[in-house]
Structures are given as C-alpha cells and as structure tokens.
Amino acid sequence: MNGAGTYLATRDLAKRFGGIVATEQVSLDIAEGELRCIIGPNGAGKSTLFALLCGIHRPDSGRIFIKEQDVTSLPSFRRVRLGVGLTFQTNRAFHDLNVRQNLEVPMGATGSATHSRSARSEDRYRYALSVFGLDGLRETPARELPHHQLQWLEIAMVLSGGPDILLLDEPTAGMSPEETTQTARVLQHLNDDGLTIVVVEHDIAFVRQVAQRVTVLHQGSVFAEGSIDEITAHDDVRRIYLGQA
Amino acid sequence: MEDLSVVVSILYQFGTNGAFLLLCALGLIVILGMMNIINLAHGELMMMGAYTASLAYQAGFPFPIAVVISFFVVGVFGAVLERLVVRRFYGRELGALVVTWGISLLLSQGTFLVLGPFLPSIPIPGGAIDVGQYSLSVYWLILIAVSAGAVLGLAWLYNRTEFGLHARATMQNAEMARALGVNTDRVYMLTFSLGAGLAGFSGALLAPTASIMPFMGQQFVAPAFITVVVGGASNVIAGAVGSSVLLSLVRTPVGFYLGAFLGLVALLLAALVIIRLMPNGVSAYFQRWSDRRSRPTV
Amino acid sequence: MKRLFRLATGPEDIGRSPGFWGAFAVLILYLFASPLWLGEFEAYNISFYLLNLPLALGLCLLWGYCGVLSFGQVAYFGIAGYVYGIIAGNLVGTGWGPIAGELGGLAACVVVSAVFGYFVFYARVQAWIVPILTLVLTLLLETFLGQTAGYQWRVGNVQLGGYNGMTGIPSFQVGNLVFYGYAFYYFVLVAVVLCYFACRMVVNSHFGKVMLAIREDPLRAELLGYDIRARQLGVFVLASVLAGISGLFYVQWGNYITPSQVGLVSAALPVIWVAVGGRTSLLAVAISTYALNWVNYSLSSAGNQYALVIIGALLVIVMLFFPRGIVVMLAEAGFRGSLARLRAALRLG
Numbered sequence: 001m002n003g004a005g006t007y008l009a010t011r012d013l014a015k016r017f018g019g020i021v022a023t024e025q026v027s028l029d030i031a032e033g034e035l036r037c038i039i040g041p042n043g044a045g046k047s048t049l050f051a052l053l054c055g056i057h058r059p060d061s062g063r064i065f066i067k068e069q070d071v072t073s074l075p076s077f078r079r080v081r082l083g084v085g086l087t088f089q090t091n092r093a094f095h096d097l098n099v100r101q102n103l104e105v106p107m108g109a110t111g112s113a114t115h116s117r118s119a120r121s122e123d124r125y126r127y128a129l130s131v132f133g134l135d136g137l138r139e140t141p142a143r144e145l146p147h148h149q150l151q152w153l154e155i156a157m158v159l160s161g162g163p164d165i166l167l168l169d170e171p172t173a174g175m176s177p178e179e180t181t182q183t184a185r186v187l188q189h190l191n192d193d194g195l196t197i198v199v200v201e202h203d204i205a206f207v208r209q210v211a212q213r214v215t216v217l218h219q220g221s222v223f224a225e226g227s228i229d230e231i232t233a234h235d236d237v238r239r240i241y242l243g244q245a
Numbered sequence: 246m247e248d249l250s251v252v253v254s255i256l257y258q259f260g261t262n263g264a265f266l267l268l269c270a271l272g273l274i275v276i277l278g279m280m281n282i283i284n285l286a287h288g289e290l291m292m293m294g295a296y297t298a299s300l301a302y303q304a305g306f307p308f309p310i311a312v313v314i315s316f317f318v319v320g321v322f323g324a325v326l327e328r329l330v331v332r333r334f335y336g337r338e339l340g341a342l343v344v345t346w347g348i349s350l351l352l353s354q355g356t357f358l359v360l361g362p363f364l365p366s367i368p369i370p371g372g373a374i375d376v377g378q379y380s381l382s383v384y385w386l387i388l389i390a391v392s393a394g395a396v397l398g399l400a401w402l403y404n405r406t407e408f409g410l411h412a413r414a415t416m417q418n419a420e421m422a423r424a425l426g427v428n429t430d431r432v433y434m435l436t437f438s439l440g441a442g443l444a445g446f447s448g449a450l451l452a453p454t455a456s457i458m459p460f461m462g463q464q465f466v467a468p469a470f471i472t473v474v475v476g477g478a479s480n481v482i483a484g485a486v487g488s489s490v491l492l493s494l495v496r497t498p499v500g501f502y503l504g505a506f507l508g509l510v511a512l513l514l515a516a517l518v519i520i521r522l523m524p525n526g527v528s529a530y531f532q533r534w535s536d537r538r539s540r541p542t543v
Numbered sequence: 544m545k546r547l548f549r550l551a552t553g554p555e556d557i558g559r560s561p562g563f564w565g566a567f568a569v570l571i572l573y574l575f576a577s578p579l580w581l582g583e584f585e586a587y588n589i590s591f592y593l594l595n596l597p598l599a600l601g602l603c604l605l606w607g608y609c610g611v612l613s614f615g616q617v618a619y620f621g622i623a624g625y626v627y628g629i630i631a632g633n634l635v636g637t638g639w640g641p642i643a644g645e646l647g648g649l650a651a652c653v654v655v656s657a658v659f660g661y662f663v664f665y666a667r668v669q670a671w672i673v674p675i676l677t678l679v680l681t682l683l684l685e686t687f688l689g690q691t692a693g694y695q696w697r698v699g700n701v702q703l704g705g706y707n708g709m710t711g712i713p714s715f716q717v718g719n720l721v722f723y724g725y726a727f728y729y730f731v732l733v734a735v736v737l738c739y740f741a742c743r744m745v746v747n748s749h750f751g752k753v754m755l756a757i758r759e760d761p762l763r764a765e766l767l768g769y770d771i772r773a774r775q776l777g778v779f780v781l782a783s784v785l786a787g788i789s790g791l792f793y794v795q796w797g798n799y800i801t802p803s804q805v806g807l808v809s810a811a812l813p814v815i816w817v818a819v820g821g822r823t824s825l826l827a828v829a830i831s832t833y834a835l836n837w838v839n840y841s842l843s844s845a846g847n848q849y850a851l852v853i854i855g856a857l858l859v860i861v862m863l864f865f866p867r868g869i870v871v872m873l874a875e876a877g878f879r880g881s882l883a884r885l886r887a888a889l890r891l892g
Contacts (some may be wrong), residue, residue: 283671283675330859330863338671339606339612339670342612342674343612343862344859344862346858347857347862348855350807350851350855351855351859352855353851354848354850354851357848358849463682463807467682467683470675470678470679471679474672506686506687510683510687513679513683516676517659517663517676518662520662520663520672521665524666
C-alpha cells in the first residue's frame with residue numbers, strides 16, 4: 001500500500017455477472033478526512049462497486065483495503081467493525097422497529113455495542129439526531145416516518161455505531177431539493193469534523209454542494225478523477241454524463 | 246458377461262434411486278421454483294394421488310389411465326387449495342410453510358378418519374427381466390424413463406411455452422407482469438394446480454411400490470425436500486436433476502450395505518455437507534458454469 | 544439487581560404496566576399456593592401443562608424474535624429425555640444419577656444443535672430451508688428410535704425399547720429428596736418461571752435487539768457489524784436447551800418416553816402453541832401453551848383420533864385469520880378498548 005492515511009483503497013477491482021462486465025480494474029484511494037463523490041451514468045458500475053466495497057459481492061479479481069488492511073476476503077461484518085458505516089440506495093432501516101430500537105442496534109468499530117462510542121463519535125451521533133429531528137420520535141415506528149426522515153434515520157443509525165468512514169449509496173434518492181440541501185449540509189459538517197465520507201451519487205446538484213473530489217465511473221472503469229470544477233469542465237465527462245443528466 | 250451384468254445392476258440401482266428422488270420432488274420444484282411457496286402438504290398430495298389411483302384401479306380402470314386420473318383429480322384439488330388458502334401467503338415464506346403443514350395434518354388424519362387405515366394395494370405392473378444373475382423390474386425401468394420424460398416436459402413448458410414465459414415473468418416481478426397484461430392470479434392458480442397434479446401423478450406412479458396408507462406421504466417428505474434443498478432455487482429443474490443424481494450416488498451404496506434407514510440418514514448428512522459447500526445449491530453451480538460458457542472471450 | 548429488573552421489565556414483551564405486574568404476581572402466588580387446596584393428582588396434571596412452557600418459549604425466541612423457524616424443536620426434547628433416561632437409569636441408587644442425567648441431556652442438546660446449526664447457519668441458507676431440515680432431523684430421529692426394539696439396543700442396563708419407548712426412567716432426585724407429586728410441581732413451577740424471566744431478559748438485552756434486527760433484515764444487521772451466523776446459531780442452541788429442559792421434565796413427570804414424542808404430531812404442537820399465542824410475545828406464547836395443553840389433555844381422554852385434525856385445522860385457521868396470534872391480537876384489542884373507555888370516561892367527566 002502506498003500513502004499513509006489512506007482509509008479506503010481498491011486495486012484493479014473487477015466483477016462480472018455472467019457475460020456482463022460490471023466493474024473492470026477500478027482503483028481508488030480515499031484519504032482520511034476526505035469527502036469523495038463517486039458519480040456516473042446508470043450502468044456505470046456504481047452499485048456493483050458499492051456491493052464489492054461492503055462485501056455483498058466478492059470481486060473476481062483485485063483487492064480492497066480498509067485502513068491499510070486487506071479486507072478482500074473478509075465477511076461484511078468484519079469490514080464494518082474496522083469502522084465503516086454503510087447505508088443503502090433503497091432504505092433499509094428496520095421498518096417494523098421503532099426509532100429507538102433502530103438506533104440501539106448498531107455495533108461499533110470496537111466490536112462492541114453502541115455505549116462504547118468515543119467522545120467524538122458520540123458528538124457526531126448527537127448532532128445527527130438533533131439536526132435530523134429524530135430526538136423527539138424515539139417511540140415512533142420507523143415505517144410511520146416520512147421518506148426523507150427514514151433516509152436520515154439510516155444515516156443516524158450508522159453514526160450510532162461510531163464509524164470513521166461513511167459509505168453512502170445515493171443518500172438523497174427521492175428527497176426534495178430542500179431535504180437534499182439539508183442532507184448535504186449535515187454531511188459537510190460531519191466531514192469538517194474529520195469523518196471520512198464516500199458518497200455514491202447520481203444527483204449532480206448534490207455532488208456540487210458537497211464534493212471535494214469526484215470520481216467518474218463509466219462502463220465499469222474509472223473514467224476521470226478530480227475536483228468538481230475540473231470534472232464539470234471535462235469535455236468527455238460532460239458528454240457521457242452531464243449531457244445525459 | 247458377468248462383469249457387464251454387475252455394471253447394469255449397479256446402474257439400475259442408481260437409476261431407481263435417482264428416479265425415486267426426482268419423482269418425489271417433481272411437484273415441489275414447480276411450486277417452489279415458480280412461486281416461491283414451500284408446500285409442506287406435498288407428501289399428502291402424493292398420498293391423494295396414490296389413493297385416487299388405487300380407487301380408480303379398483304373401479305376397473307387400467308393402471309396408466311388411473312395415473313392420468315390422479316394427475317387431474319389432485320390438480321383440481323390443488324387449484325381449490327390455492328384459491329382458498331395458499332394465495333394469501335404469497336411473499337410470506339414461513340407463513341406458507343406453517344399453513345401448508347396444517348393442511349398436511351388435516352389431509353392425512355382426515356383420510357384416515359374417512360377411508361380407514363389402508364386401501365388395497367396395486368400390483369406392480371410389468372414383470373422382470375434377467376440380466377445375468379440379477380433381475381430388474383420392468384416397472385422401475387419405466388419409472389426411470391417417465392421421470393426423465395417428466396423433467397424434459399417441465400423444462401419445455403418452462404422455457405418454450407407462453408405459459409412458462411408468463412409464469413417466469415410473474416415470479417420475477419408480478420406487478421410488472423400484471424402491467425403487461427398477464428393474468429397473474431390465473432398463472433399462480435395454474436402453477437399451483439400443475440405442481441399439485443404432478444405430486445398426484447408421482448404418488449400414483451409410486452403407489453404400486455408402497456403400501457397405500459393415510460400417512461404414506463411422510464415417507465416422501467424427507468427425500469423430496471432434501472432433493473429440492475440440495476438443488477437450490479436458482480434453477481429448480483436443473484437443480485433437482487443434479488441433486489437427485491448426486492444424492493443417489495450417496496444413498497445407493499449406503500442403503501445397499503447398511504440398510505434403508507441409514508441410507509436416509511446419509512441423505513440428510515450429505516445435504517448438510519453439500520449446502521455448506523454450495524450454499525445456493527447445485528443449481529447455482531450449473532448457473533455459474535453456463536454463465537462461464539456464455540461469457541465472451543476477452 | 545436494578546439492571547436485572549430493568550431487563551425483565553423491558554419493552555420487548557406485552558405486559559409492562561404496574562397493573563400487569565400486580566396481576567402477574569397474584570398469578571404466581573396463586574400457583575405457589577394452589578397445592579394447599581389441589582389434590583396431588585391435579586398438581587401432577589398442572590405440572591404437565593407447565594413443563595411444556597420452556598419448549599414453547601424457545602421456539603418463540605427462535606421464530607418470533609429471531610425469524611428462524613424450526614419444526615424440529617421436539618428433537619431436542621427427545622434427545623434430552625432419552626439421554627437422561629440412559630444416564631439416570633444406569634446410576635440408579637447413587638443419588639446423583641438424575642443430576643448427571645440432566646447435565647448429560649442438556650449437553651447432548653447443545654452438541655447436536657451446535658453441530659447441526661453450524662452447517663445450516665454458516666451455510667447462510669435461505670430462511671425456508673431451516674424448518675425443512677429441522678423437520679427431517681426429527682423425523683429421522685423418530686425412525687431411528689422406532690427401530691431400537693431388540694435386546695441389542697441397550698445402553699448399560701437401559702433398553703431403548705423401540706416404539707414401546709423407554710420405561711422406568713427415574714424421577715428427579717437430589718440426595719434422598721425425590722421430586723414427586725407436590726415437590727415435582729414446585730420444581731417445575733420455579734424452573735418455568737425462571738425460564739420465562741430469563742427469556743424476557745434475553746429479548747430486552749442488547750442481544751435481543753440484534754435478534755429483532757436479524758429477523759427484520761439479515762443483510763442490514765450484518766452491515767451494522769454483526770456476525771449474524773453466530774447470533775442465529777446462538778439463539779438456536781439456546782432454544783434447543785429450552786426444549787431439552789422440557790424433555791427432562793417430561794421424562795421425570797411420566798417416567799417414560801416413546802419415539803412418538805419426536806414424531807410428526809409432537810413436532811407440530813410447539814408450532815401451534817406459538818402461532819396461536821402470537822410469536823412476537825413470550826407471555827402470549829406462555830398463556831397459549833398452558834391453555835392448549837390443558838385443552839388437549841382434557842380432549843385426549845375423549846379419544847385422540849381427532850387430535851391431528853383439530854391441530855391441523857387450528858393451524859390453518861390461525862394462520863389465515865389471526866396471523867399475529869390470538870392472544871396477542873386479543874391483548875391489543877383489549878388495550879385499545881380500555882384506552883377508548885378511558886378516553887370516553889375523561890370526556891364525560
């Protein structure tokens with residue numbers, strides 16, 4: 001591995017489904033404290049990359065590193081215990097449990113349950129609870145929450161485990177522009193506080209609000225990487241992605 | 246000549262065991278594979294098939310006709326069952342398991358109360374042919390052929406007919422299938438009815454080889470479900486074929502040397518080991534293999 | 544102590560109000576006092592209804608709270624019973640034979656369920672495969688025990704006995720105190736109450752929340768950092784130990800056991816108790832188990848050829864019309880009813 005402080009890295013990650021190449025030679029380096037957006041048109045391999053990172057799928061070849069440790073063959077829960085928090089594109093908060101139960105479930109990086117969060121992650125968690133307006137809803141069944149708040153609940157739930165890296169798959173899917181902005185502001189704040197965040201996103205407006213660095217996936221490979229200004233100025237990126245967006 | 250007859254006899258043993266497993270699983274794989282419903286009343290549907298065949302045979306119908314009658318009688322019963330009970334459990338796997346278990350208890354004990362502890366058995370049709378010092382039952386040879394034919398028929402129905410297409414579409418995405426004009430309610434009913442009918446068909450075919458009793462279904466439950474479990478759900482037909490071959494390889498020698506009970510134990514142990522090694526069943530292996538073949542060479 | 548109390552009274556079961564706990568305490572006191580006016584025979588019958596509770600509570604934990612359905616809990620009931628019979632039967636007259644038998648029986652449950660569960664859960668099989676394989680296991684066990692009729696099937700001086708079963712199993716005994724009649728009644732009562740509270744503590748602990756999370760969405764639970772395979776296995780072993788406890792009580796109660804205790808009918812019973820009560824509540828399951836055993840016991844004296852039909856019909860009706868369980872649905876309706884009455888009274892006042 002190269003570069004100290006690299007929190008999440010992949011090397012030549014490849015995955016095929018049947019005859020279809022989903023990702024091919026994806027190499028990423030995400031440094032500690034970074035807020036990275038991974039964008040790309042539909043079918044670019046974003047979801048596959050996400051599934052590979054969290055261990056739902058195993059890559060055909062290539063390696064994945066979390067905090068310099070090779071996790072390619074580790075089961076999902078071991079990766080999470082290294083300090084990764086994940087949310088899904090389709091909301092997967094526990095809909096039949098109430099908000100309190102949802103928040104009490106996660107296990108943190110230390111391999112034990114929520115009450116052993118570090119002071120810093122405790123602050124992040126409290127912050128998320130209050131800005132997301134979940135404080136007063138403890139006994140509300142999750143399925144009665146409006147859509148955007150369910151999405152926020154899942155983020156708060158993951159923060160409850162005290163992660164060092166957040167891995168979010170389209171966290172603003174289905175949100176109104178105001179809710180998207182609010183989400184962006186919260187992520188920005190968490191990142192300022194030192195949390196490393198990787199967002200797989202489709203919504204370019206959201207990406208403009210938060211991203212420091214953007215990776216563009218196209219046809220399963222890394223097509224371009226740079227600041228948001230560089231990316232939006234990139235002719236080919238405009239053609240394949242922004243043109244269609 | 247001596248060697249050849251040993252080989253034939255061993256093949257025959259494997260063949261009968263494999264055919265038995267396939268026949269047991271036949272109706273189950275339709276209902277599980279196309280509808281994702283686990284029908285624990287499967288053994289009792291087979292029992293109904295055997296009962297119908299026995300009654301029809303006593304009434305003077307030739308045995309092959311009795312088998313066909315069983316298929317239709319149990320198929321109609323399956324349609325009724327689907328209408329009244331099963332349709333409320335789509336998407337609730339465990340609920341479906343429990344309710345079909347209740348149905349199975351009702352059917353077996355109900356049969357006992359109405360028709361008594363046993364029916365006259367059906368003599369095994371066909372004689373035996375001698376190969377060297379071994380004698381092979383013609384009927385079992387027919388069963389091997391019939392089970393192979395039934396599987397081919399199912400594969401054809403599933404892959405080549407409009408009904409199969411609708412069934413697959415309904416199973417993958419019922420809402421979308423409805424939007425495209427498929428009558429999904431009818432597809433569900435027909436599929437369940439087909440599965441039930443096949444269970445009746447298998448029950449009737451196996452009737453001459455068993456005693457016809459209300460609780461005879463129990464003896465088919467373990468082999469049928471183990472075959473399906475080992476086969477896996479990603480391609481039920483190929484899975485059932487693969488697993489019945491694999492399991493027959495385990496069961497035949499163990500059953501031969503150590504008796505029928507340990508043969509059954511070996512089936513369960515083999516199932517546990519196989520699912521540990523191939524969590525998605527034999528069919529996932531086939532799937533990967535055929536994927537690899539279809540992958541473009543880069 | 545405070546923490547234990549909080550766990551026992553936590554929110555993951557019905558019945559949390561002071562009124563409820565008052566009624567609960569009265570019930571327990573009633574059960575403890577009832578030998579004062581009950582004959583020994585009635586106490587003996589009540590011990591039978593009670594001794595099935597751990598088996599049902601285990602299945603309730605497994606199915607209702609963890610989302611893992613098992614049709615083969617009676618296998619562990621039978622294993623514990625038979626192992627106890629073998630060990631205690633060979634150590635008659637030693638005074639510590641029954642205790643060795645209990646430990647041996649429960650150890651056998653742990654070993655069998657751990658090995659079986661390892662293969663099933665670490666293979667990450669789909670949810671429907673677990674009930675099938677557990678059912679197959681218990682039916683195989685019945686077949687095996689059924690063919691142990693000959694003289695060669697003996698362990699030490701205990702006959703397994705084939706379909707006639709194992710007879711003359713010693714009652715529980717500590718030193719010279721033999722648990723029989725009232726003593727056995729108290730023994731079972733104390734153990735069952737402890738089992739109930741233990742289960743209630745489990746579901747209210749953090750472990751219990753993870754169980755709920757696994758039931759709701761196994762993948763999400765795993766991606767919150769839990770090894771769901773190990774958790775499911777843990778609950779499975781716990782449930783099998785509870786089933787084993789019932790099995791031990793059963794053989795100490797009747798001093799015999801037959802293979803039909805691990806047969807199809809017996810396997811169906813715990814599923815009925817849990818489904819009728821409502822699988823998401825330990826208390827509801829405890830109530831339905833007691834009530835159904837009482838009904839069944841009274842019915843079976845009238846001839847049990849309808850037992851299977853009744854069980855089957857009950858399963859179908861409950862699954863069709865009371866999918867969350869009769870006791871749970873009644874309790875909720877009652878709660879809502881009393882809320883409505885309270886509101887009406889306030890409005891009038």
